Amino acid sequence: MPFIEQNFAEPKPEMMPAVRVRGLRTQFGAQVIHDNLDLTINRGEVFGLVGGSGTGKSVLVRTIIGLLRPAAGQIEVFGQNTQANSAAAQALRRQWGIMFQDGALFSSLTVSENIDVPLKEHTRLRAADRRAIIALKLQLAGLDPSAGAKYPAELSGGMRKRAGLARALALDPKIVFLDEPTAGLDPIGAAHFDQLVLDLQAALGLTVVMITHDLDSLYTACNRIGVILKKQLIAGTIAEISARPDPWINDYFNGPRGRAAAFAGAA
Amino acid sequence: MTSSTPASAWSRDDTGITVTVSGAWITSRLDQVGWPKAERSDIAGQVVVVDFQKIETLDSNGALVLHRWIEQLRKSAATVELRHPPAFYERITDAYAQSRTGATSPPTGRWGDSLAEIGHRAIDLAKATLHLLSFQGQIAVKLAQTLVRPRQLRAKSVVHHMQAAGVSALPIVGLLSFLLGVVTAYQGADQLARFGAQIFTVNVVGIGVLREMGALITAIVVAGRSASAFAAQIGTMKINEEIDAMRVIGLDPITVLVIPRVLALCLMFPFMVIFADALGILGGAIMATLALDISFGQFLRQFQTGVPILHFWVGLSKAPLFAMAIAAIGCQQGLMVGQDAASVGIRTTAAVVQAIFFVIVIDAGMSIFVSILGV
Known part of the structure; x- marks a missing residue:
């Protein structure tokens, strides 16, 4: 076979990591948040994003999903550049779901109508099919069917988070981003939410990226974690990260709360 | 793909x-x-x-x-x-x-539902009217308390709202009043010229602006600018649970939010009316000099003899009433905002519509009252 016909093309999209960030730099004015940050998230993993307040965890997620523009660097989700304005980049938006911190539900719509918004906008399914999908997503997010008819203001904080998750799952995304999913939940609710994330990940083959301060979530739900330190990101399993000789990491994982969570996670 | x-x-x-x-x-x-x-x-x-x-x-x-x-x-x-x-x-x-399992079908409509709906709306309307009245009463009580104990007053807030709702509105109030003066003078002269009574244009402009239009145009501008602003500001605070936070800290939302706004508008409104009066008459005077062969001196002389000062006082007497109604309605609608973003819009709209409605109702009531008094 002639030499030139050999195919050195890029790996197929199916083989690409879910998220690949190279040399990312974000800044607001003169304030640099991330500098030359690299990040790879594999398909099907639950990835926890950790960092002190103000280190730019939310900013990183918002940059990946294109709500913020980076000053420099390259971001690919499933091998597709998110900053391109192409039709493919538009199609990519349907492949991720985002759960904002307090659900970010549309306050003038009921929970069912909230879940219906992406379905109506991006599919041409019949109303009966959409209703069935809404019932399924409520069930998957662990909400009672009666919650569908309620307005966000009538729900508790935990239920709002679940409703936000149900909306994020409406279009069957391949990757979901969760911003502090267990913040403000009681320990039992938080543990249920962690289990829910694991169940969904197993059932739907999701890739999950979650920003969290909850050490229990990190130990029970996450396959790998990433820590934002000095404007860069270090990723690895929790054992690898917590063994690093850095004062912040040491305080974070080996403080009283960290030790308790590690003990519970090992048990 | x-x-x-x-x-x-x-x-x-x-x-x-x-x-x-x-x-x-x-x-x-x-x-x-x-x-x-x-x-x-x-x-x-x-x-x-x-x-x-x-x-x-x-x-x-x-x-x-x-x-x-x-x-x-x-x-x-x-x-x-x-x-x-x-x-x-x-x-x-x-x-x-x-x-x-466990899913229930939504309730279906029954006969008589629409009739019940009409009834519910009538009750809601009655409740809303009652609410407005009791709110006015609450404001009156708190205002009296503030007068007794002036330390309760948020002076900084009052001054801020005097600037935002009063001084900042002067350009638009002045411009509109000026133009109304021009229009009144022109239309009045057109009709009066048929009797050769052009000079009485001055009386028409003077009485019209001083007695009715100065106060009315100020009220309509303020209702549009400030009733909506009050409703939106207080409504957004309500959604953010700031009002609840105030109550918990022991601050009374009426004393902190409503009284400064009502007081600021009541203090500024008379001056705004005077400003509107002056510019309305100036508009009439300029129109008269330019287009109607009435010199500026003639205008002033006729104005002094033909327009008694009483008309000015009648117009000005409406100012506190208008100010009170507009500020109270704006604040009340703001406090009635629910939990969702849509209700801010609904309440802001209601604030402007109700404020203009009540301004005109008060104006009509005052006209009847003044005519009974015979002034």
């Missing part, structure tokens, strides 16, 4: 019908599903086998749509057998089945 269209194919043999589903059953392609065209009678009483083996990818919405279609088949076919359904499909249908 290289995934293929979701499709299904029928084949019939002597044991029954086999449906082979194939392709990518994913959300983005579900509108391209090729449903087989089969008459109900074709499958009636038959054994139908649904073969999943050729499915490339399946997501939860795809599985659900497929499941619902198979449920349809079950209604007419004798038996429906699933061949090689993926474990994922079964997980989704299980979850869906669970969601159906």
Whole structure:
């Protein structure tokens, strides 16, 4: 076979990591948040994003999903550049779901109508099919069917988070981003939410990226974690990260709360 | 994307019908599903086998749509057998089945519902009116308390709202009043010239502006600018639970939010009316000099003799009433905002509409009152 016909093309999209960030730099004015940050998230993993307040965890997620523009660097989700304005980049938006911190539900719509918004906008399914999908997503997010008819203001904080998750799952995304999913939940609710994330990940083959301060979530739900330190990101399993000789990491994982969570996670 | 269209194919043999589903059953392609065209009678009483083996990818919405279609088949076919359904499909249908248990259908409409609706609305209207009255009473009580104990007053806030609702509105109030003066002078002169009584244009402008239009135009501008601003500011604070936070800290929202706004508007409104009066008459005077052969001196002389000062006082007497109504309605609507973003819009609109409505009602009431007094 002639030499030139050999195919050195890029790996197929199916083989690409879910998220690949190279040399990312974000800044607001003169304030640099991330500098030359690299990040790879594999398909099907639950990835926890950790960092002190103000280190730019939310900013990183918002940059990946294109709500913020980076000053420099390259971001690919499933091998597709998110900053391109192409039709493919538009199609990519349907492949991720985002759960904002307090659900970010549309306050003038009921929970069912909230879940219906992406379905109506991006599919041409019949109303009966959409209703069935809404019932399924409520069930998957662990909400009672009666919650569908309620307005966000009538729900508790935990239920709002679940409703936000149900909306994020409406279009069957391949990757979901969760911003502090267990913040403000009681320990039992938080543990249920962690289990829910694991169940969904197993059932739907999701890739999950979650920003969290909850050490229990990190130990029970996450396959790998990433820590934002000095404007860069270090990723690895929790054992690898917590063994690093850095004062912040040491305080974070080996403080009283960290030790308790590690003990519970090992048990 | 290289995934293929979701499709299904029928084949019939002597044991029954086999449906082979194939392709990518994913959300983005579900509108391209090729449903087989089969008459109900074709499958009636038959054994139908649904073969999943050729499915490339399946997501939860795809599985659900497929499941619902198979449920349809079950209604007419004798038996429906699933061949090689993926474990994922079964997980989704299980979850869906669970969601159906305990689900209740929404209540259906009954006869007399619309009649009941009318009744409910009438009651709501009565309640709203009562609420407005009691709110005015609350403001009056708090205002009196503030006068007794002036330390309760948020002076900084009062000054801020005097600037925002009063001083900042002067340019637009002045411009509108000036133009109204011009228009009145022109129209008045046009009619009065028929009797050779052009000079009485001055009386028309003077009495019209001083007695009615100065106060009215100020009220309408302020209702549009400030009633809406008050409602939106207080409403957004309510959504943010700031009002609840105030109550918890021991601050009274009426003393902190409503009284400064009402007081600021009551203090500024008379000056705004005077400003509007002056510019309205200036507009009339300029129009008279330029177009009507009435010199500026003549205008002033006629104004002094023909327009008693009483008209100015009648116009000005409405200022505190208008100010009170506008500020109270704006604040009250703000406090009535619910928990959702849409209600901020509804309440802001209601604030402006109600404020203008009450301004005109008060104006009419005052006209009757003053005519009874005979001034």
